[in-house]
Amino acid sequence: MSLFHALPRLAPIGLAAVLLLLFLPPDAVAQSQSTTLTGTVRSAADESPVSSASVRVTGDRGSTAFTDANGRFRLEGVSAGAVRLRVERIGFLSREVSISVDTAAPRPVDIDLVPEPLLLQGLVVSASGELQRRVETPASISRIDADAIREVNPTHPAEVLNRVPGVWVSPTSTEGHMTAIRQPITTKPVYLFLEDGVPTRSPGFFNHNALYEVNVPQSGGIEVIRGPGTSLYGSDAIGGVIDVSTRAATVSPRMDATVEGNSLGFGRLLASASGTRNRDGLRLDLNLTEGDRWRDDATYDRQSLTLRWDRELGQGQNLRTTVAWSSIYQEDPSVVTRSDLAENPGVNYHPITYRSVEALRVASRYERRTENTVLQVTPFLRWNTLDLMPSWMLGFDPVVFRTGHNSLGLMTRVHRQFLPGMRGRLTAGVDLDRSPGSRVEDRIDVVRDQGFAVAWSRGDRIYDYDATFLGISPYAQVTLNPVVPLHLNAGLRYDRVGFDYRSNLAPLASGPHQRPADTSVRYDNVGPSLGAALTMSPELNFFASFRESFRAPSEGQLFRQGSAANTVDLRPVRARSTEGGVRGQVGGHVVWEVAFYRMDVRDDILSFVRPEDGLTESVNAGRTRHQGIETGVSLALPAGFAADVSATRASHRYLEWSPRGNVSFAGNRVEAAPRNLASARFRAPLPLARGHVEAEWVRMGSFWMDPQNENRYEGHALWNLRMEVELAQGVSAFGRVLNVADRSYAERASFNAFRGEELSPGKPRAVYVGLRWGWGP
Template identity: 45%
Template sequence: MGAERIRALVALSCACAIGGASAAEAETILEQVTVTGTREKERLVETPASVGAVKAEALAADKPAHPAQVMNQIPGAAVAVTNGEGHTTAIRQPFTTSPVYLFLEDGIPSRSPGFFNHNALYEINVPQAGGIEVNRGPSSALYGSDAIGGVVNVLTRVPPTKTEVGGSVEIGEHGWRRALLSGGSGYANGGFRADLNLSATDGWRDDTAYDRKSGTLRWDHFIGDSTSLKTVLGFSEIDQDTGANSPLVREDYKHDPTRNYLPIAFRKVSALRLSTSFEHETADSLLSITPYVRDNSMDLLASFALRFDPSLAETRNQSYGLMAKWRQDFAPMRARLIAGVDLDMSPGSRRENRINATTRGSGASQEFIDYTVGPRIYDYDVEYRGISPYLHGEISPTDRLRLTAGLRYDDMRYTFRNDFAAGVVQAGTSFYGQATDSTVSFRRATPKLGATYALDRDTHLFASYNQGFRAPSESQLFRPSRATSRASALALAQSAVDLDAIRAEQFELGIRGVVAGVSYDLVAYDLTKRDDIVSQRDPETTQTITTNAGKTRHRGIELGLGAPIHRAVRLDVSMSYAWHEFEDWETAQGDFGGDEQASAPRFMSNTRLTWTPTAAVRAQLEWSRIGSYWLDDANTVKYGGHNLFNLRGNYTLNPTWSLFGSVQNLTDKRYAESAQLSTRSTPVYSPGLPRTVIAGVEAKW
């Protein structure tokens, strides 16, 4: 029975969206399942949400060097590279580092909601994952704070049913080298798997080396036919010279793209996650209890702050949590009720020193070439506590119609203790406001409503209404930015602790199905955010204030298509067209109501042509398009967007050995991973990877 349960979990972990389907799976949208939309295994066609995914098979074949190389295959989702595996994300939002996304591993947040990191995907072993699911749009009614733009759930790989060992070694340009090692075994009542990822690169730009060690251990054990235990241990150790895709003035961007104005920047990351899920399932009920612990730490000399608030920070955060739920199914009208509670206790700390940087040049091309450590500017402990009960219900009044509803209540609290007295700390000509010891609380109830309707066997409609919210994070509340006077520093500290939570609501309508072997998924959405938390920086004085500001509206259409155009050729298309606008947005720099948001391309697409003439050969040509976008909120300067082409291939020599390779940026296009306005409104561009070749060999026993 244990082996059968493992095979069932394997099938579940392979659930995919249209964009990730293989040549023989055009019709499988009708059978696909998802676990992210409800935390329960559920048919995608009965899920009133936009859930896209990348299969385990696609991850294993593509062996992405960065999450962007697979995440961009999902309609409406895009990831841009900062450095190493660092990233910004755009899911129904502009490309941003703001805390509007929730990152999960097997349904458990990889970090506490109070200690957000926009680079959270580099803390997870993505290349050796069992799939990635992305639930686009607000999901706070199930997952709580952060789930506004979307939820990214990275699935671990299921243990094998028999002993297997394998691994791959690859090398590439710019000093790229990586070993992916894996092994596991099954037994009568379960199985285990271990994955190890050892990656390193010299970086294609100056002083951007990167080293990573990460791994995942998973053990599944079954007690009889109805009870199971799943234990997952994940860890990552990362050491990188960031430069965080150091932006360049246009002349250097065009003619000297390897240059790095910020070579002193670095980050050292340590992440550990351990959880054990207990599930007892009967014919019509399920009890699930998952305790977990997390440990996250980072030493950071932030490149993005060097020009206006240079510092060296040590942040630490531990978490102790529990996720518990009970599900009961009822025979009449296939009714289902899920009741659960999430508990999170996360103590953390911040120790931060001002640095005195040695620079060369001035303006947007100023270089930071050395530094000395200055006085301590922040020294505090803060504990996040969250208690979040929720209810989710489903019912089918008819065979074709399924209705869902949910409600979650979040009670969140920060307990803050400052090792400095309340007031101001001065470092040279800079001033840093200090909050007094205090408790800051946020409470929010978030509902959701949804419906799916089968027009016929091959055509399904869905509609939904979802609310979302985002409570301010630790750094937004208690780490206000640098001020130029004592009075300003006090005002910044007070405005930070007075921040409100971001509120969001979304209406969504979609249709998915299969026509003449072509699978499709078409979605339209309208998402409004209120009281957005923004950091407003004056480009002249560089003084920054974090505040709640106005109202933004995000509307768009997302489309996924999968079509077998020949016995050996398949076409997959993911695209979106969206408007990200300010509706009510007035700051010290002006009134931006009616303008588009910066870093918000209207059009994004990913097209893949896959050729599999035999079971041993796979070749894929990928075309990725990012449309133009404004560099500033006043809509005065624009980046023209770019088109990139990538090539991947796999060749199986025999059952044991295979070869693989890729060419990123096939045409060697000069493009920007991000673009913005810098000091004194100068356009700056962070150049993307030039043409890069990677090749490797893989063995399986």
């Protein structure tokens, strides 16, 4: 069914949003008609605009204005004469200023806010959907800001995300990836990927490579919640939540460009144009990338465009619209043997395999702020297609397929202050998603020459079906501050999700490509969350939380039955997580954190590789347990020196899993689950120029490659170097060397009895150089 046919069904959603808007409490209505005062709020530290600051006249219960993404505000109903403005924003010291208002010709007001002098506090959004101090958040949450992303200039998301304690992202190709956050390194649908708080894909059509559909190097920041998300997040958010934000427009016109290349054939152009006129701020980001060519017949081409439009509507209202498009084509290289990993890692046994991705997302968030209430309504559209000949299946089940889905959805959220004596805040909302999708898959016949796949022809059609995902998820979350140092959090989320499945081929009950009959499946889940954060002093903060989450089976797990006896009866994955931690700082120069967690997962959906033919069966495992400790330390040293270290020690075990009657993995460690992960960086200023140099060490520990715990990958450690120097005003040169020692290693490693050891080679030494220009203030 097309998106246009779906619109009548979603009309009640739009009506509900309109009614919610119309029946806001009376404090949402502006009162005075005297005059309108305009102005800008900036940070006193660097003169950057301060968004979401409240501006009001003291002693007046009239309107309150809120600054937009460019720090601008319009305060209506201001009386003539001497008035006193109060300006407040989380993360800054509140300020009051006295001004004289002339109703005939009111002059704009510029106000500077001083940042709070607390290195520990930090500001995050993902935990509650609203800006809040990190010390008030009972969750393991980290933020990588836009400046850090710019300095790293990542060619792969792993280069920035692996700096976060407890996070490991393994590249699978140029920008493809597998993720490990409180889980093994996996492609399973246990992570929720967002852009500006909106899921990049429908929960029913998970893609473990979702970050390559997002323009990470030009983003405005990344937030990572480790472990199940708060009540704001439903299916997928078991291992963690990764939210990538877009960048707002600059106040004055500005253009930026970055050109770079490396010794392995990589080339990239990043270009941006930005500015604000009157009430409209516009930003355009362009990413043109040509990937490394160090592996045989493995090209990569990417084009991405992000457009963001911020519109100030007045009376505390604003509109933010984003359009994000990515087109990616790559030839998908094969895994290699142990001997080739050491001697010829660039070899590609499958030069015929490929991947083609098209992704388009449009989201428009309407926000209305009053003194006690924030309303956010975000309708969104998504179009995703993937054409793939999977390299990893070419040796035992060669196929080519096209899959995709379209989405029409709505996210509605209200934040409301209550119980002023306890600083109570209620966040309530509902997420709706309707995503029709499809899969068409054919067997292929492969021509081989001396072990290399050199040609192919299309064979029989094995799958051809439509599957429509439907989801509705209301939730509520309450935060209280009963006494100054204590912040309490409680939430509840109800998810009702499912699929309507219709096959264009007859059901098939035998063979390696079985097909289920037409059916509908539905899943329900009620997930509670509890948390507490205790600030003993500005230098010491404790937190603890309990959360239950779930993950409904994805489209491929349910309806691409394969050789399994039954997949449409797969049960949802359910997780129960407890965690605690402490965050602190010493003298304003050392920031540290330690988090402990334990997560029990039942009905985990695992892939059992049949030893007789190498085919996989998706089955519900009994239980798995994931527990560990995550640590991070950052040091701001004198004279511009800095260092940071992160380390993780984890255990991942099967408590119950018998894929066959005579096979049990209970008590074994989960495969592809390193016990140890670590990284460290040291940064120093350049002695004779304006710039810096950074040395980085990253380590992945050893792990079992099979559930039998008989074959082990030894792990690896790598050194990287980065440098940037300013050449002139607005012009800088940079360089980096990845894998300085040119070590042979595997980004992922597995073993099964039918195919043996399979290793995905990591990139050899790569030397990058580039130039960055900026025009405008």
